[in-house]
Amino acid sequence: MLPRAKQLNLELDDAANQVLCYCYEGNLLALAQALERLSLLWPDGKLTLPRVEQAVNDAAHFTPFHWVDALLMGKSKRALHILQQLRLEGSEPVILLRTLQRELLLLVNLKRQSAHTPLRALFDKHRVWQNRRGMMGEALNRLSQPQLRQAVQLLTRTELTLKQDYGQSVWAELEGLSLLLCHKPLADVFIDG
Numbered sequence: 001m002l003p004r005a006k007q008l009n010l011e012l013d014d015a016a017n018q019v020l021c022y023c024y025e026g027n028l029l030a031l032a033q034a035l036e037r038l039s040l041l042w043p044d045g046k047l048t049l050p051r052v053e054q055a056v057n058d059a060a061h062f063t064p065f066h067w068v069d070a071l072l073m074g075k076s077k078r079a080l081h082i083l084q085q086l087r088l089e090g091s092e093p094v095i096l097l098r099t100l101q102r103e104l105l106l107l108v109n110l111k112r113q114s115a116h117t118p119l120r121a122l123f124d125k126h127r128v129w130q131n132r133r134g135m136m137g138e139a140l141n142r143l144s145q146p147q148l149r150q151a152v153q154l155l156t157r158t159e160l161t162l163k164q165d166y167g168q169s170v171w172a173e174l175e176g177l178s179l180l181l182c183h184k185p186l187a188d189v190f191i192d193g
Contacts, residue, residue, distance in 0.1 A: 004032060005047075008039040015049035020056065022081075027061040062086060064099035067178075072103065072135035074142050076182035083174055093170045097159050100177065104155060108148050111140055142183050151180050 005012055012020070024031035034056050038047055041055055062082045070079035086096065110122050117125075119140070123133050143151075158173040 004035055008035055009045045010035060010039055010047055011045055012047045012052075013049065016047045016052040019049060019052050023056050025061075026066070030061075061089075064091065064096050067096065068099055068103050069135060071100070071178060071181040072132075072139045074138060074182045076179060076184050079178040079182055080175060083171070083178055087171055093174060094159075094162055096174060097155060097162070101155060101159075104148070104151055104181075107136065107139055107143070108145075108152060110136065111143070111145055111148055114140065139181070143181065147180065147183070151177060154180065 002012075002017075020031065020034065024034060038052065038055055039045065042051055062085050064086065067079060067082045067086060070082055083096075106126060106128070110119070110126065113122055119137060122128075123136070128136055154173065154177050158170050158177070161168055161173070162170050
């Protein structure tokens with residue numbers, strides 16, 4: 001981003017730079033357009049946080065896989081931001097559930113088997129890609145077996161809700177799942193059902 005900003009004679013302070021990165025993550029075209037718009041709005045080229053906040057919109061682009069990766073790494077703020085963007089983009093909750101389901105069930109199996117088998121051997125056995133092993137290991141260290149079981153129960157309840165009434169919003173449940181998998185305390189409504 002900085003080379004493009006320099007081409008447009010823009011000077012960004014650190015806070016403005018962070019906001020732009022946050023709002024346009026994964027969407028370089030929108031970022032380039034925003035920088036051009038900012039250069040027109042402020043010909044002096046000095047971009048401070050208030051100026052940037054006033055002019056930008058959140059145009060980050062994510063996939064369900066970005067959401068799952070944030071969950072595996074335990075990054076709750078990022079996971080909730082991605083989930084919000086996916087909702088605004090009209091993503092189908094059933095796709096999010098399916099994407100998470102595979103990883104969650106794999107975590108449950110790995111957690112159970114890791115008591116008797118080295119994790120590396122389990123990763124090989126379950127064909128966990130090399131670039132995902134660090135995230136999976138983080139999640140396994142962070143989450144207990146009861147937490148994983150609770151996450152599976154919440155995922156199951158959410159899927160049933162969706163299948164029984166497709167128009168029913170399940171975004172709050174997806175947020176609850178996100179918090180649970182990031183090892184954050186949940187409201188009783190998610191725990192008790």
